[in-house]
Amino acid sequence: xxxxxxxxxxxxxxxxxSIQVLVFGTGFLLCMLFVYMGVLTPMDNKLYALxxxxxxxxxWRQALLQDATVLGSLSVLLFVTVSVAMALLLAGEQRxxxxxxxxxxxxxxxxxxxxxGIARPRPPLADHTATLYDHSFPSTHTxxxxxxxxxxxxxxxxxxKNRAVRLWVYLVAAILVMTIGISKVMLGMHWPSDVVAGWxxxxxxxxxxxxxxxxxxxxxxxxx
Numbered sequence: 001x002x003x004x005x006x007x008x009x010x011x012x013x014x015x016x017x018s019i020q021v022l023v024f025g026t027g028f029l030l031c032m033l034f035v036y037m038g039v040l041t042p043m044d045n046k047l048y049a050l051x052x053x054x055x056x057x058x059x060w061r062q063a064l065l066q067d068a069t070v071l072g073s074l075s076v077l078l079f080v081t082v083s084v085a086m087a088l089l090l091a092g093e094q095r096x097x098x099x100x101x102x103x104x105x106x107x108x109x110x111x112x113x114x115x116x117g118i119a120r121p122r123p124p125l126a127d128h129t130a131t132l133y134d135h136s137f138p139s140t141h142t143x144x145x146x147x148x149x150x151x152x153x154x155x156x157x158x159x160x161k162n163r164a165v166r167l168w169v170y171l172v173a174a175i176l177v178m179t180i181g182i183s184k185v186m187l188g189m190h191w192p193s194d195v196v197a198g199w200x201x202x203x204x205x206x207x208x209x210x211x212x213x214x215x216x217x218x219x220x221x222x223x224x
Contacts (some may be wrong), residue, residue, distance in 0.1 A: 020207030028138070028200035029191055034119065035137055040193045047192040048123055051185045065183040072145035072180035077104070080148055084155070096213060100151055103209045106201070107147050110138050123188055139190045139198035142181040146202025147209075149173045154210055177202070 034040045057063065070076060081104045088097035120137040153173035157166045181195035 017207045017211035021204050021211060024200045024204035024207060028204060031197040031200060032114075032118070034138070035193055036118070043065070044191045044193050048185060048188075051182070052123070052188045054186060056188075062187070065186050067189060068183040069141065069189075070178045071176065072141035072184075073146070074108075074140070077144050077148050080152070084152060087148055088155075096155070099209050099212050103147060103151070103205055104144065107144055107205045108140070111138060111143050111201070114138060115140070115199045116126070120191075120194070123191055129200045136190055137194045137197060138201050139181065139184055139194040141153055141184060142177070142190075142195045143202040143205075144197025146199055147205045149176050150203065150206040154206070 031040070054061075081101065083102050085097040088094070088100065115135040115137065118137050119135050122136045152171050152179075153169045156169050160166065177199065181199060184190040184195055185192050
């Protein structure tokens, strides 16, 4: 019974946006540190060799992976961001729209700055005829897709109080961003640690957005 109580407390704590920012942010910093120190290189090489071999096994599998990675492309994510922001503006949710757009813009800028600063080379099998104009760490597609799709999941959960539906929405978002991230490795475009760092970075940015929204809501209640 005591273990169940501790687990419930930890679960409730993890639902707090500020705790999520801390957890995901720490995960990203650890990934960046380990990549810089070369600690993750042996694991990266093994997982990359395994996953890229599976991705190249059959043409139909490559086609599916390419479809998956397109869902995390910058053009698709920017289109989704603008569309959702416009819907929020039309619904009178200016704060949420502004928070969303700012989060995506800051996330894009920070990701490119990190890639330029760390300058990690792409994997040797990467298709350089594709649009691979940036460095490898962290994965831009994974970072921004995690931020965008989890933000949308957060918005969708405001339409229902059903616990099962809310869990399902977040589960679908998690499956989507995991598929996008893994597809980048299977297509040979990123190292596994690039993707893990992208999940952590995008998760921390999304949680920070939730924290800002909650903080603004509390501030509005106090001043009204």
